[in-house]
Amino acid sequence: MATTYQLSNDVIWPSDLQLPTRPPALVYLDMLGFINLAEVAVGRNAATGYDVLLPAARRARTEGRALFPLSTTHVIELMDIADPQRRRERVAIMEELSGFHYLVGRPEIQQLEVEAALNSIPGVNIAPQDPIPLIGPSLLWAFGRQGGLVTNAPDPDALATHICEEMGIDPGAEPMATLNRWAERELLAGPDDEDPDVRASGFDPQR
Amino acid sequence: MLDGRARQEQALVEELDKEPRFRQGRLRDVVNARELNIELGDVVTRAAMAMNTSIGQLVDHDRTRLRAFTDCMPSTRVAVTLKAAYHKNNQHTWTTNDIHDIDALSIAVPYCDAVLTDKAARNQLVSSPELDVFNTFMPRKPEQLAQWLDEL
Numbered sequence: 001m002a003t004t005y006q007l008s009n010d011v012i013w014p015s016d017l018q019l020p021t022r023p024p025a026l027v028y029l030d031m032l033g034f035i036n037l038a039e040v041a042v043g044r045n046a047a048t049g050y051d052v053l054l055p056a057a058r059r060a061r062t063e064g065r066a067l068f069p070l071s072t073t074h075v076i077e078l079m080d081i082a083d084p085q086r087r088r089e090r091v092a093i094m095e096e097l098s099g100f101h102y103l104v105g106r107p108e109i110q111q112l113e114v115e116a117a118l119n120s121i122p123g124v125n126i127a128p129q130d131p132i133p134l135i136g137p138s139l140l141w142a143f144g145r146q147g148g149l150v151t152n153a154p155d156p157d158a159l160a161t162h163i164c165e166e167m168g169i170d171p172g173a174e175p176m177a178t179l180n181r182w183a184e185r186e187l188l189a190g191p192d193d194e195d196p197d198v199r200a201s202g203f204d205p206q207r
Numbered sequence: 208m209l210d211g212r213a214r215q216e217q218a219l220v221e222e223l224d225k226e227p228r229f230r231q232g233r234l235r236d237v238v239n240a241r242e243l244n245i246e247l248g249d250v251v252t253r254a255a256m257a258m259n260t261s262i263g264q265l266v267d268h269d270r271t272r273l274r275a276f277t278d279c280m281p282s283t284r285v286a287v288t289l290k291a292a293y294h295k296n297n298q299h300t301w302t303t304n305d306i307h308d309i310d311a312l313s314i315a316v317p318y319c320d321a322v323l324t325d326k327a328a329r330n331q332l333v334s335s336p337e338l339d340v341f342n343t344f345m346p347r348k349p350e351q352l353a354q355w356l357d358e359l
Contacts, residue, residue: 005235005274007337011317012279019318025359027352028315028322030308036349049349056353065359069319073311103318106282106310113280114250120279121265126254134318 012120014112017104018131024060024067026135029097031077037097038090061097068097069135072105072142075188082205084192091189100184101135102142108132137180139187149180215245216290216301224297236270238291239277247283281317281341288338289313292331317341323352 020026029037039046040054060066074094081087094100115126138147153159160175164182172178191198193205219241223230229237243251243262255261266272277283289309293299308328315322316332321344324332329345332338346352 005271007278007284008275009340010275010279011281011284011340013281022320023359025321026319027356028311028319028324030311030322030324032325033323033349047349049353053349053353056356060356060359066356071311071314073307077307103314106314109282109314109318110247110280111250113282114247114254117276117280118251118254118265121276124258124265 012113012116014109014116016115016129016131017109017112018133020067020133020135023065025065027057027060027066027068028071028103029068031074034074034090034094034097038086038093041093042089057097067099067101067135068094069101069103070094070098070139070142070188071103075139075142078188079190084190087189091185094188095181095185099137100139100181100188101137102139104132104134104136105142105144108144139184147184149176149183151176210303212245212306213301213303215241216294216305219294220297220299220301223294227297230295230297234294235287235291236274238287238294239274242283242287242290243273243277246286247277278337282313285316285332285338285341286310286313288335289328289331292335316343316345320344321346321352321355323349 033050036046036050037054037057040050057066057068061068078087078090081090112132118124119126136142136147138145140147151159157175160179161171164171164175164179167182169178169182193203219237223234223237251262255265258265262273262276266276277287286309289312293301293305308324312322312324312328312332315324316338322329322332323346326347329347333345344352344355346355
């Protein structure tokens with residue numbers, strides 16, 4: 001062991017960090033976990049055991065017993081996957097299991113934990129702030145931003161329906177939610193190699 | 208930025224090679240001090256300055272209290288445990304993947320109910336009694352996580 005002192009079990013949970021109620025249980029899968037689940041989902045070989053984990057994870061998710069939140073690390077590691085098709089396959093399983101819910105970023109948690117730790121010192125009194133949820137419904141949440149599409153249109157769903165139809169997307173029963181999911185999916189998966197704007201910027205997939 | 212943080216850890220390897228005694232008994236203190244300085248320095252300094260003081264003054268420059276300060280913060284406790292474990296081995300070459308993993312696990316282990324991660328990180332986490340306080344389920348195999356999920 002790399003320490004000569006005994007750590008106590010006195011951890012101080014930041015009171016300004018709003019923890020979600022359970023259920024659902026929060027289950028963190030690292031990127032390799034999602035990659036292996038994606039491989040099983042599309043019928044390719046994966047590491048042992050993921051063919052068992054995938055249906056169990058799906059059951060737990062659809063039955064509301066578990067949520068598999070994403071993190072900044074997933075976003076960054078996904079960016080390293082050059083093949084857009086592979087990225088989309090991984091994003092599909094990430095969407096299914098996370099619903100595009102993200103853990104708030106480490107800098108935000110560090111801030112709250114430092115304030116809580118300081119407040120435990122006699123004589124220190126840092127005023128509480130509005131609680132910050134541990135889990136947020138957007139990739140941007142993981143990077144300290146609110147995220148989500150915003151409109152000042154008088155009828156957001158009508159606007160969302162119009163946009164979805166223009167893009168060939170089925171708006172479904174909740175068009176704004178559908179459009180938000182589309183946006184989160186695109187944000188996480190990134191552009192295809194043939195995206196005109198990407199090509200215009202000088203990107204060459206052959207290099 | 209991740210490259211820079213990996214290089215900082217690699218630089219500590221070289222410093223510890225010059226003073227190998229710190230790998231033996233005071234490694235957690237070394238890593239705690241660097242975590243406080245590098246990762247938390249801005250946050251702690253701003254908060255302390257707002258109170259016209261410093262973290263040293265707040266803990267009366269007492270080593271035990273300073274240890275308690277860093278160890279009480281859940282994500283820092285996990286990050287320091289992992290970094291100290293990797294620094295125990297001077298053959299470990301720090302990469303951005305290490306930084307990714309530590310960033311992710313420092314949040315996931317305290318705040319999630321279960322974590323599925325790679326063998327090396329998992330072995331270190333489950334063999335560190337200071338992390339038992341989080342009571343996080345960390346399966347060795349995906350099938351074990353499947354069973355845990357089915358029993359929820």
